[in-house]
Amino acid sequence: MNGRDIFLGLRYVDEDLIEEAEFGRFSSAAQAFEKNQKPKKRRKLSRTLLIAAIIACLLALAGCGTVIYLTLAGEPWDSMPHVEGADVSREDIQITVVAVSPTELLYQCDLAGFGTEEKSVLYLYDGPCTIERKTESGWEELPRKIEDAQWIAEKRLTDGHYQDWIRWEPYYGRLDAGAYRVTTRILEGQDPFTLEFEITEDMRTDKMELAEELVNREFWHVRETYGKPEYGSLDNVPEEAKKDFTRPQEENNDSFEYWKCGDDYLHLSYNGDQIMHGMMFKNGVKYRLEREWDSVKAPIAGWMPWPDMDLNRLTAWAFAVADARADRTVTRRDDGTIEKIVLRKTEKASYDVDRTFTITEEFLDTPREEIARLLEEQNTNVWLAFDWEADQKQYPALDVPFQNTSPHPIAAVADALALAEKECTAEYNMVVVYRDETAGIWKIEYQINYGHLGYQFVYLNDDGMTVRISSAGPKFG
Amino acid sequence: MDDNQIIKLFFARNEDAIRHTDETYGRRLFVLADNIVRNDQDAEESVSDTYMKAWETIPPQQPLHFFAYLAKICRNFALGKLDWKNAAKRKAEVVSLTQEMEQCVPDTTREARLEGEELGRILTDFLRSLTPENRLVFMRRYWYADTVAQIAARYGISESAVMTRLSRTRAKLCSYLEKEGIRV
Numbered sequence: 324m325n326g327r328d329i330f331l332g333l334r335y336v337d338e339d340l341i342e343e344a345e346f347g348r349f350s351s352a353a354q355a356f357e358k359n360q361k362p363k364k365r366r367k368l369s370r371t372l373l374i375a376a377i378i379a380c381l382l383a384l385a386g387c388g389t390v391i392y393l394t395l396a397g398e399p400w401d402s403m404p405h406v407e408g409a410d411v412s413r414e415d416i417q418i419t420v421v422a423v424s425p426t427e428l429l430y431q432c433d434l435a436g437f438g439t440e441e442k443s444v445l446y447l448y449d450g451p452c453t454i455e456r457k458t459e460s461g462w463e464e465l466p467r468k469i470e471d472a473q474w475i476a477e478k479r480l481t482d483g484h485y486q487d488w489i490r491w492e493p494y495y496g497r498l499d500a501g502a503y504r505v506t507t508r509i510l511e512g513q514d515p516f517t518l519e520f521e522i523t524e525d526m527r528t529d530k531m532e533l534a535e536e537l538v539n540r541e542f543w544h545v546r547e548t549y550g551k552p553e554y555g556s557l558d559n560v561p562e563e564a565k566k567d568f569t570r571p572q573e574e575n576n577d578s579f580e581y582w583k584c585g586d587d588y589l590h591l592s593y594n595g596d597q598i599m600h601g602m603m604f605k606n607g608v609k610y611r612l613e614r615e616w617d618s619v620k621a622p623i624a625g626w627m628p629w630p631d632m633d634l635n636r637l638t639a640w641a642f643a644v645a646d647a648r649a650d651r652t653v654t655r656r657d658d659g660t661i662e663k664i665v666l667r668k669t670e671k672a673s674y675d676v677d678r679t680f681t682i683t684e685e686f687l688d689t690p691r692e693e694i695a696r697l698l699e700e701q702n703t704n705v706w707l708a709f710d711w712e713a714d715q716k717q718y719p720a721l722d723v724p725f726q727n728t729s730p731h732p733i734a735a736v737a738d739a740l741a742l743a744e745k746e747c748t749a750e751y752n753m754v755v756v757y758r759d760e761t762a763g764i765w766k767i768e769y770q771i772n773y774g775h776l777g778y779q780f781v782y783l784n785d786d787g788m789t790v791r792i793s794s795a796g797p798k799f800g
Numbered sequence: 801m802d803d804n805q806i807i808k809l810f811f812a813r814n815e816d817a818i819r820h821t822d823e824t825y826g827r828r829l830f831v832l833a834d835n836i837v838r839n840d841q842d843a844e845e846s847v848s849d850t851y852m853k854a855w856e857t858i859p860p861q862q863p864l865h866f867f868a869y870l871a872k873i874c875r876n877f878a879l880g881k882l883d884w885k886n887a888a889k890r891k892a893e894v895v896s897l898t899q900e901m902e903q904c905v906p907d908t909t910r911e912a913r914l915e916g917e918e919l920g921r922i923l924t925d926f927l928r929s930l931t932p933e934n935r936l937v938f939m940r941r942y943w944y945a946d947t948v949a950q951i952a953a954r955y956g957i958s959e960s961a962v963m964t965r966l967s968r969t970r971a972k973l974c975s976y977l978e979k980e981g982i983r984v
Contacts, residue, residue: 328919329973330897333943334876335920338868340927344939345828345867347932348955514960 411510418509423520426492428505430518432485452507454495462504465495489518498522533653536661540583544689547579547682555677584694589701603701610703611753626703627755628740661686704735709757711764711782718780718793723748731787733765742787743767749779749794764790771796803866810858817858818851825867829874835945836878846877853877875943897942900970926976930969937965 415435422429455462489507491498504519537543557565582589591601591612601612603626610626654663664684669677726745733739736756743765751769758765769779777796784790801820809817826847833846850873863869927935933955940946940954941962948966952959 329923329977330942331879332919332923334872334879335917336924336927336939336943338863338865338872340924340935340939341868341871341943342865343932344936344943345871347936 411513413513416510416513416516418516418518420518420520421486423522423526425497425499425522425526427488427490428518428520429486429488432487432509452489452491452494452505454491454498455504455506456498457502457504465498467494500524542584542691542694543581544583544687544694545581546685546687547581548685549577550681550683551577553679553681555679557676560676582689582694582697584691584698587695587698589698603698605698605701605703608703610701626701626705627707627753628703628736704737706736706756706758706765709759709766711759711762711766714766714780714782714793715791718795721792721794723792725789725792727783727787727789729788733783733785733787738787739765739767739783742783742789743769743781746781746789746792747779749777751779807858807862807866810854811862818855821851821854821870822847825870828867829870832871832944833874833878835947836875837881842881843878846874846881849877850874897945900942900966922977926973929976930972934965934969937962938969941966 411434417433417435419431419433420428421431453464455464489505491505500522502519502521504517506515506517508515577595578593580591580593587603587605589601589603589605591598598612603610603612608628610628612626650667652663652665652667653661654665656662663686666682666684667679669679727742731738731742733742739756740754747767747769749769749771751771753770755768755770756765757768763785765783765785767781767783769781771777771779778794780791780793780795781789782791782793801824806817806820806824809820829847829850830843834840834843837843837846850870853873854870861869927938930938936955937951940951941948946954948959948962951962955962
């Protein structure tokens with residue numbers, strides 16, 4: 324299936340949808356929002372969403388730099404009318420800084436007249452931010468620790484007054500004392516907002532001490548478990564919406580496991596016993612673990628290398644754990660090392676229902692040698708299957724000269740990668756290796772912005788000679 | 801003249817049915833076809849072919865959604881006239897559309913082969929899961945082949961707002977298809 328198939332497949336959608344699009348207007352949620360513009364009692368709603376922050380950091384840590392829409396399962400908003408940020412007038416939005424630390428900033432957003440009776444939902448945008456420091460010559464952006472991270476945590480707001488955190492630590496680290504400003508989007512469909520703030524010398528916290536303790540460990544084995552959110556009384560919740568509070572978390576990763584040994588590490592996420600995703604840094608190469616979707620009994624399809632790696636992604640996890648704005652219980656062993664951290668956060672869900680998240684971090688006593696062996700045993704000489712004949716039909720060959728014109732037999736994935744790299748002209752950020760066993764052809768797929776902007780394909784035969792180069796996607800028009 | 805009256809003319813084999821159809825929906829159908837083929841003559845032919853097809857099929861068909869019935873026929877004719885190989889040279893919007901749609905294809909279903917009607921069912925279910933506004937924007941873009949500027953003007957929102965909605969909806973479709981891909 325390709326993009327054209329989907330485009331053509333639209334011919335079969337129901338006719339009422341076709342007529343709705345021809346004659347319909349922005350009349351339901353958007354207009355309802357406009358009609359609801361009236362003064363209301365202001366009530367502060369803390370929406371720190373601990374889990375969103377931590378998962379977002381985990382995703383950044385996991386190198387998932389592609390755009391990720393993070394929706395928390397079981398959120399009780401699905402049956403409510405939605406309003407888009409684009410529907411909100413800019414002058415109705417007021418954003419102020421409430422608190423600042425070297426790693427994050429708490430802001431308050433007031434939306435005039437939004438969603439009375441808390442029955443409307445607004446999408447919030449929690450994505451990348453830009454931090455600039457004030458200098459004598461003006462504002463200068465700080466160097467980023469992660470260049471390609473771009474994720475979106477999709478939150479939903481049921482009241483017009485809320486507080487949330489902008490966390491820049493994964494991208495910029497902890498800020499030194501000075502004057503800064505942060506620019507981030509906050510509301511989809513709106514231009515970014517810029518907030519100025521100041522960092523002072525006395526902003527160090529015990530959470531940072533804990534983070535540094537985690538970061539500085541030479542090896543570790545951690546199991547992280549997410550408990551199902553617990554809800555308080557549903558007495559005041561309409562029957563129709565109650566199902567949203569009790570929906571099972573079937574699609575979610577519910578636990579994670581980390582192994583670190585020196586510079587190398589392995590990270591897997593699970594849903595029950597099922598491995599869902601993974602990433603690894605081994606011998607200087609970053610790998611992503613692909614789940615075999617069409618065969619749930621064989622979850623691991625292959626390790627696919629990424630070209631770059633920033634170990635700060637790993638340390639981001641430690642800071643996420645330590646910086647969590649939650650009740651935190653740290654249990655230590657007799658030798659002072661951490662045995663367990665239990666994080667618990669209670670906040671208000673919609674309809675004023677209490678919702679409690681619990682996350683448990685268990686620091687296992689796995690010997691360093693065992694962790695090293697586990698990492699060593701991960702087989703990276705694997706690939707996905709593809710159809711050489713179908714690819715030739717689907718992707719036209721580029722009329723370019725080849726670099727690999729003399730035999731260099733390919734014995735392993737690493738050989739194919741090294742040869743294909745000579746041909747690649749794309750500014751990629753991910754590589755996937757395929758092979759057609761029957762045809763004896765390797766396909767190295769270079770993804771531009773994780774494929775969102777396009778692909779370049781380099782095809783090699785078993786002798787290591789380039790036989791075709793193709794491209795696809797918007798980047799190549 | 802409303803839809804029921806026009807359909808009655810079709811059933812009566814009264815050729816005024818064509819004229820009234822053209823008066824009521826001709827312009828809309830032309831815009832739809834022209835968005836796809838980017839050629840006035842081909843667009844006009846698509847609309848004419850649509851009227852002939854309607855004449856041939858009503859009766860026995862008695863469309864519940866008359867405009868959608870015509871629009872589907874017209875879209876198919878227009879797509880049939882489209883020279884896909886040369887579409888890029890003619891700057892046809894459909895080229896951009898298929899490229900954008902490419903972003904909706906999860907790797908896991910890239911190899912899947914779906915019957916059109918099955919894919920249509922999946923897409924219908926997906927569209928019904930969207931907010932009304934996002935559904936309108938998505939359909940205008942990918943069913944009617946409107947440009948982003950046309951959509952922004954139609955709904956009185958900024959082009960960036962349109963692109964934001966489309967981008968998010970495409971990502972949702974990708975993940976929706978990925979889930980569906982498990983069982984197709």
